[in-house]
Amino acid sequence: MGDIGHSACEQRRIQKKVEELFDIIKFDIISKKYRSYVILDQQSHISFCLHSLESLPKSVSTLNSGEPWLLFWLLHALELLNYQVSDDIKDRTIDFISQCKCKRTGAFCGGPYQIPHLAPTYAAVSALMTLDCDRALEIIDRQGIRNFILSMKRQDVKGAFTMHEHGESDMRSIYCAISVSSILGILDEEIMRDVPEHIAKCQSYEGGIGAEPYGEAHGGYTYCGLASLVLMNRTDVLDLDKLMSWLVNRQMSVEGGFNGRTNKLVDSCYSFWVGACFPLIKEVMNIPTEISLYDPLALQAYVLVACQAVMGLFDKPGSSPDFYHTAYSLGGVSHAENDNGPVQWIFKEGMVALAPNDPLFNVVRDKVTRARRYFEKIPLN
Numbered sequence: 001m002g003d004i005g006h007s008a009c010e011q012r013r014i015q016k017k018v019e020e021l022f023d024i025i026k027f028d029i030i031s032k033k034y035r036s037y038v039i040l041d042q043q044s045h046i047s048f049c050l051h052s053l054e055s056l057p058k059s060v061s062t063l064n065s066g067e068p069w070l071l072f073w074l075l076h077a078l079e080l081l082n083y084q085v086s087d088d089i090k091d092r093t094i095d096f097i098s099q100c101k102c103k104r105t106g107a108f109c110g111g112p113y114q115i116p117h118l119a120p121t122y123a124a125v126s127a128l129m130t131l132d133c134d135r136a137l138e139i140i141d142r143q144g145i146r147n148f149i150l151s152m153k154r155q156d157v158k159g160a161f162t163m164h165e166h167g168e169s170d171m172r173s174i175y176c177a178i179s180v181s182s183i184l185g186i187l188d189e190e191i192m193r194d195v196p197e198h199i200a201k202c203q204s205y206e207g208g209i210g211a212e213p214y215g216e217a218h219g220g221y222t223y224c225g226l227a228s229l230v231l232m233n234r235t236d237v238l239d240l241d242k243l244m245s246w247l248v249n250r251q252m253s254v255e256g257g258f259n260g261r262t263n264k265l266v267d268s269c270y271s272f273w274v275g276a277c278f279p280l281i282k283e284v285m286n287i288p289t290e291i292s293l294y295d296p297l298a299l300q301a302y303v304l305v306a307c308q309a310v311m312g313l314f315d316k317p318g319s320s321p322d323f324y325h326t327a328y329s330l331g332g333v334s335h336a337e338n339d340n341g342p343v344q345w346i347f348k349e350g351m352v353a354l355a356p357n358d359p360l361f362n363v364v365r366d367k368v369t370r371a372r373r374y375f376e377k378i379p380l381n
């Protein structure tokens with residue numbers, strides 16, 4: 001607070017930068033007429049992710065508690081770019097994630113010898129699903145993870161989960177618990193008890209969902225809350241009209257990308273957090289797929305024109321590329337291309353479209369189908 005003038009200045013600065021970039025390629029957000037092609041530099045982004053994955057043993061030892069996340073972002077970005085990783089990368093990833101598995105609980109930790117935690121459990125399960133092979137899924141201890149998730153349920157706040165023992169609790173921990181339970185086929189009444197009601201209390205007066213009750217509506221928390229409710233088949237607890245009105249107001253009129261909160265700057269990661277809410281709410285409200293609730297071409301233009309570095313992607317002009325924004329902005333572009341009726345992509349004809357992403361898990365769709373089938377076959381012991 002207290003820096004409204006500063007925020008307005010920043011907003012004008014970013015708008016101007018994006019307008020200049022659109023001007024270079026003669027992109028007009030209203031008419032969609034552009035002379036130069038917008039290009040997804042697939043090969044460079046693949047090299048960016050592969051190079052990082054191949055230096056795995058060195059880089060993971062310096063990133064303290066987010067190692068399964070790093071692996072998930074890189075592998076997911078490669079899958080979205082339609083790149084199949086080698087068996088060697090698969091083996092090394094499985095081996096490393098096995099070292100992040102807590103021997104006592106079976107849940108995953110942020111790195112070897114750390115405490116079990118819901119966020120790296122989600123990231124590790126998602127990375128293993130992305131590897132698309134039985135030997136990756138085999139290392140998951142479903143019963144252990146179920147017990148861990150139940151032990152994270154708060155006694156003092158009904159329907160909330162802590163991230164780890166004595167840890168913080170917010171909408172992210174709910175999503176990690178519910179989405180992991182769902183894909184592993186362990187989502188039951190005991191895990192779901194009081195969760196929908198708690199999420200409903202976090203829907204703000206604006207219509208989006210906050211981290212906790214009375215919190216500010218936020219793109220990331222809104223995704224976590226909505227996806228969790230869809231997985232539990234309990235979206236009835238939300239005011240969906242209000243949620244819809246908040247979501248459709250996230251697309252910036254000049255930049256074309258989404259922001260994550262009212263009066264905040266555009267950021268490419270919300271291309272996924274907000275963008276993936278649209279197929280979910282369309283499904284829940286029975287809105288035909290071919291109807292777009294935002295402008296998918298303008299969203300793609302923002303990511304591809306304003307957020308591509310020579311290698312990798314970033315949040316907004318002026319930033320440096322990172323793995324998180326590479327994965328989440330590509331995820332958002334995949335939804336923009338694939339979830340609005342016939343495939344719509346803005347870049348040069350003949351280029352390969354991004355792989356369709358699953359809006360509930362943020363893993364490429366056919367990997368989700370494979371994992372579901374795999375776990376359905378195996379009884380929980």
Ligand SMILES: [Zn+2]
Nearest residue numbers: 267268269315
């Ligand atoms: Zn971001």
